[in-house]
Amino acid sequence: MAAWQAVIHHPLFGVGITLAAYQLALTAYEKTRWVFLQPVLLSMLAVIGVLLACGLSYVEYKQSAQLLIVLLGPATVALAVPLYVNLRRIRQLFWPTVLTLLIGGVLATLLGVLLAWLFGAEQMILMTIAPKSVTSPIAMLVAEQIGGVAALAAVFVLITGVLGAMCGPELLRLIGVRHPAAVGMALGLTAHAVGTARALQEDEESGAFAALAMSLMGMATAVFLPLMVSLLS
Amino acid sequence: MLLRGLTWLVLFQLCGTAINVLWLPMLPGPIIGMLLLLGFLLLRGEVGEPLSVAATGLLRYLPLLLVPAAVGVMVYMRVLAADFWAIAGALTLSLLLSLAFAGWLMQKLIERQARRGGES
Numbered sequence: 001m002a003a004w005q006a007v008i009h010h011p012l013f014g015v016g017i018t019l020a021a022y023q024l025a026l027t028a029y030e031k032t033r034w035v036f037l038q039p040v041l042l043s044m045l046a047v048i049g050v051l052l053a054c055g056l057s058y059v060e061y062k063q064s065a066q067l068l069i070v071l072l073g074p075a076t077v078a079l080a081v082p083l084y085v086n087l088r089r090i091r092q093l094f095w096p097t098v099l100t101l102l103i104g105g106v107l108a109t110l111l112g113v114l115l116a117w118l119f120g121a122e123q124m125i126l127m128t129i130a131p132k133s134v135t136s137p138i139a140m141l142v143a144e145q146i147g148g149v150a151a152l153a154a155v156f157v158l159i160t161g162v163l164g165a166m167c168g169p170e171l172l173r174l175i176g177v178r179h180p181a182a183v184g185m186a187l188g189l190t191a192h193a194v195g196t197a198r199a200l201q202e203d204e205e206s207g208a209f210a211a212l213a214m215s216l217m218g219m220a221t222a223v224f225l226p227l228m229v230s231l232l233s
Numbered sequence: 234m235l236l237r238g239l240t241w242l243v244l245f246q247l248c249g250t251a252i253n254v255l256w257l258p259m260l261p262g263p264i265i266g267m268l269l270l271l272g273f274l275l276l277r278g279e280v281g282e283p284l285s286v287a288a289t290g291l292l293r294y295l296p297l298l299l300v301p302a303a304v305g306v307m308v309y310m311r312v313l314a315a316d317f318w319a320i321a322g323a324l325t326l327s328l329l330l331s332l333a334f335a336g337w338l339m340q341k342l343i344e345r346q347a348r349r350g351g352e353s
Contacts, residue, residue, distance in 0.1 A: 014301065022297045040296045044303040051307070058308050065301040071291065072298045074242040076263035077249070078288035080270035081280055087271075096342035104335030111327035119319030125312070129323055133331070136299050141261040151305025152313070156324060158303075163328050171329060177336035179343050186336030190328055219271075222264045230259040 008054045014064030021046035035165045038194065040136075041158050076137040083215040089208060090216075093181055097209075100185055101216050108133045108190050108217075109225065124148060127229070132156045134221045135192045135214060142222060146229040157192065164191025165198035180205040188213030238287025245270045 007013065025042035051061055062069070090097055112129045121129070128148030131139040136157045143153035168187050177183060180203045187195035188210030196214050200207030249266030257265060274280060280288075291298075306313065313320070 018297070018300050022300055040299050040303055043297075043300050044306065047300060047304045048307045051304070058305060061304060062301065065304075068298050069301050071294075072302070073246045073263045073266075074239065075291040075295050075298055077242045077246045077266040077270055078291045080245075080267045080274060081285065081288035082292070083267075083271055084274040084280060087275075093343060093346065096339055096346055099342055100335055100339040104331060104338060107334055108327065108331035111331055112323050115327050116316075116319050116323035119322050121316045121319035121323065122312075125316050125320060129320070132324060132327075137295065138264065140299075140302055141264055145259065145261050149305070149309060150302055152309055154299055154303040155306050156320070160324055160328050163325060164332055167329065168332055171333055172336045175333055175337060177333075177340050179340045181343060182336050182339035185339040186332050189335045190332040219268075223260065223268070226259045226261075 008056060009060070011064050012067075013056075014061045015067050017047055017050050018043065018065055018068060021050070035194070035198070036162050038158055038162055040154070041162075044155075072137060076141065079135070079137065079215075079218065082211065083219060086208075086212040086215040089212050096181075097185065097212065097216070101189065101213065101220065104186070104189050105133070105217050105220055109221065125152070128152045129156055130229075131221050131225060132160045133190050133192060134218045138218045138222045142225050145226045158194070161191045161194030164195040168195060168198065169202055181209045184209030184211075185213045189217050192217070234283045234286045235290060238281075238283035238285070239291075241284055242266075242270075242287055242291070245273075 010016075021043035022039060025037070025039040025046065028042060029037045029039050047061070051058070109130055112132050113126050116126050116129045124147065126148075127146045128143045130146065130148070131142040131153060134142070134157070136154050139153045139157045140150035144150045164187060168191060169183065172178075172183050172186060177186065183202060184196075184199045184206035187199040187206070191198070192214050196207065196210035199210035246263055246266040248269055249264070250262035252265050252269075253260060253262040
């Protein structure tokens with residue numbers, strides 16, 4: 001029993017179970033290719049299961065997973081590299097891309113908040129839903145900054161991505177959107193990395209525009225959403 | 234190579250944190266770091282080998298790095314359950330509407346640009 005206690009309270013226990021859960025989830029995802037088996041969601045559930053089974057609190061897990069948590073900062077800074085690479089592609093369809101980013105991006109953000117407000121969600125949830133269309137590391141930072149919860153933001157972002165990847169291409173075909181750049185733009189703008197992966201399966205040009213849209217939407221949300229909220233409040 | 238690139242990334246993040254505390258409390262430190270690095274890359278006009286190695290390496294494991302933060306949901310189960318339908322409805326509806334709208338708008342704008350290009 002003493003050995004068991006020493007293991008589950010070891011300062012590396014969190015890192016251990018997270019690494020194990022992630023690799024299992026990744027294998028499950030690669031075997032099945034089901035979009036709703038997103039490795040992050042699956043390993044999150046597995047880790048929560050282990051913590052509950054061992055009677056560990058989130059606070060203790062967070063301390064013992066610190067090694068992974070601190071790397072999230074540099075990884076967020078590293079997003080500038082794909083952003084820079086994608087930005088060079090914008091010249092092809094400059095105005096359509098910029099206008100769609102501005103109007104579509106504002107709509108995606110406002111509509112989420114507005115609907116959640118209409119359905120009676122509380123303030124904290126509204127601020128967490130606002131950055132749902134951008135890539136998780138940015139969404140988490142932005143949510144926290146404007147009074148939401150990083151953990152919930154990560155989950156909302158993933159659910160949005162999965163929904164977009166599942167229904168996006170069908171929906172776009174249904175309403176007659178066929179241009180590969182338009183399909184990619186819509187998927188990347190609203191469903192970030194998961195949508196971009198889906199767009200890449202459709203067509204190479206779609207994938208390129210999805211990556212561009214995701215990068216632009218991430219940057220625009222990171223800068224303007226906290227500014228807007230701090231001006232309004 | 235990897236270490237040199239990682240040093241750059243950490244340095245940019247630390248600069249971001251300093252700027253966040255000094256002048257820009259409304260933008261998180263890592264995001265300022267990202268914008269600084271983007272500015273640096275735009276000035277330089279290329280991504281150096283060490284930076285490219287470190288960024289690719291880290292971003293490959295980005296989903297793994299997100300797991301500990303996502304596990305934090307377990308603390309918010311009650312809030313999540315209370316607002317479940319509002320959240321589910323808002324996420325689904327706003328995604329479908331904005332996705333369809335963004336695709337439609339982009340296609341219209343591309344068609345317009347093509348027409349104008351054809352006229353001139």
